[in-house]
């Protein structure tokens with residue numbers, strides 16, 4: 053029986069993967085060909101989705117993007133033995149976009165059946181946990197410190213130091229909270245892992261629990277991810293049955309359980325203290341720090357809050373050692389980062405690589421320029437609070453410090469490409485409007501500043517007293533940057549000021565016309 | 566499909582989730598799943614069950630964009646308005662959706678078929694522009710396909 057793999061990741065479903073799978077099933081039945089259709093996560097080559105792979109003696113041969121109308125001709129061409137067809141892409145791992153990557157965290161994503169614990173184990177899953185149990189809590193924390201892993205949620209705080217603080221904190225109950233709010237536009241790495249390799253996240257949380265002495269875990273998932281939610285519910289239940297979660301994890305005597313909590317469409321709830329308020333059932337108002345969550349977190353107890361990718365990076369670090377991981381990357385940005393290409397780009401998708409690629413390599417080489425075929429004009433890196441970069445800064449390496457030096461941030465790794473039809477005054481306006489819409493309202497610079505900022509940019513766009521209003525926006529941005537309690541108000545000056553600084557002509561359009 | 570609000574059913578839903586540690590969000594989600602919204606009438610019942618004030622319950626509901634106070638149309642279309650989708654013509658799509666449904670964002674079409682809501686990223690930025698129709702992901706949308714989808718939902 054031939055086995056074909058078709059993704060059931062939301063990105064693939066959004067472009068018809070279910071319909072293609074159903075068409076294959078009925079065509080195979082009609083032709084009386086025995087066919088085993090296996091649903092996997094996505095490899096992350098989204099412009100080729102739905103991408104199917106056929107298992108052959110030479111490896112998995114990929115075809116894509118497949119439409120329902122292609123199913124008959126694909127079967128006619130003998131794809132079940134890897135036959136030639138205009139959609140044939142060759143052995144999946146040899147596709148340049150995939151071959152150039154360093155897949156550590158995403159090693160299994162798109163390959164395994166997300167909910168099969170047997171598949172997970174057969175592809176190296178739980179090896180990290182076994183090594184962690186042998187190392188013991190202090191050994192795990194030391195390994196993570198040495199690896200140089202920094203939080204992948206945006207702030208880039210060293211994960212090992214956070215764990216060490218929580219481990220040393222006193223508390224009757226400690227918690228591991230996984231931040232799966234993934235609110236940043238242009239990002240989807242968390243979603244891909246949760247949908248494509250959920251046991252990896254669970255394993256990472258278990259190791260974190262052992263390391264800091266926490267027995268309870270929460271995953272705070274955004275409500276915009278209904279498919280990830282279904283998979284996580286099933287994966288947690290399967291992990292309990294397989295003893296990956298429970299009173300004695302893998303027979304070790306360590307107790308660890310996970311609960312899933314679904315958010316309700318508030319961007320600010322991705323900020324860790326707002327997230328904790330929300331988990332406790334209140335409005336997601338940001339808390340002032342200190343106290344740090346590691347000392348005084350969920351229900352007042354020591355709590356580690358980590359992003360999905362931070363936690364999902366842990367098993368391979370523990371398994372292969374800190375040095376192995378630390379050897380990838382540049383400067384103080386160690387290891388690999390899943391870069392997520394989106395927007396107007398020819399090859400949108402997930403590219404995991406060591407830090408240090410330049411923005412130009414990412415956008416032009418890997419991304420292949422724009423989807424529209426027009427020139428690339430601006431690239432927003434790091435979500436809605438990230439700066440817009442012009443081509444002139446394309447030599448900036450993908451590295452926390454290098455982006456900060458240009459008044460930007462790599463954030464959660466989203467790279468959104470715009471062609472030359474973009475109106476940067478409109479993008480700056482949107483950034484302020486978004487901040488006004490999502491502000492928790494706790495501090496004045498953000499609550500009032502964002503509303504004033506949006507109004508002022510609206511006036512500039514109408515051509516009213518442009519020079520004066522631009523100065524007002526800059527003043528507001530300074531007040532927000534230095535006076536806001538959290539990075540929502542504190543970082544919105546990045547997209548706004550970068551748009552003004554790098555694309556000044558767009559703010560004088562009306563005046564010029 | 567959602568059901569019409571009754572106090573008894575409301576209490577049943579609340580009680581089924583009351584035992585959870587920090588039950589507020591789970592209760593609100595369960596109510597919205599059952600009734601399509603969190604009706605005003607539910608607020609005193611939630612306050613009682615959780616032993617908090619009505620004002621607090623109201624404060625929580627109003628903080629989160631997800632919760633509605635009125636039932637939506639037969640279908641809910643959440644169209645992404647965020648940057649990656651903007652870069653791929655999301656604004657044109659948004660205008661087209663409003664025109665096709667004769668609504669503004671946040672409203673339900675006059676025939677009661679479709680409620681149009683904005684959403685800020687669905688994690689489908691590599692298949693932009695994108696939307697969710699009753700929880701089903703839709704990507705690489707263009708005006709024509711979106712209008713067909715809306716027509717299909719209206720039937």
Ligand SMILES: Cc1cc2nc3c(=O)[nH]c(=O)nc-3n(C[C@H](O)[C@H](O)[C@H](O)COP(=O)(O)O)c2cc1C
Pocket residue numbers: 202203204205206207208209211231232233234235236319320321322323324325357358359360362363538539540
């Ligand atoms: C407005 C705002 C939104 C945020 N949204 C997210 C998010 O969606 N996911 C996330 O992991 N971190 C988010 N963060 C960062 C968190 O506050 C926190 O730094 C992170 O969860 C820590 O985990 P890490 O160290 O593993 O990155 C956000 C921060 C701010 C200020």
Ligand code: SF4
Pocket residue numbers: 320338490491492493494495496498499536537538539540541542
């Ligand atoms: S900056 Fe904005 S979101 Fe952050 S605490 Fe202040 S008001 Fe709330």
Ligand code: FES
Pocket residue numbers: 237238239645646647648649650651685686687688689690693694695
């Ligand atoms: S920006 Fe629209 S799906 Fe991410």
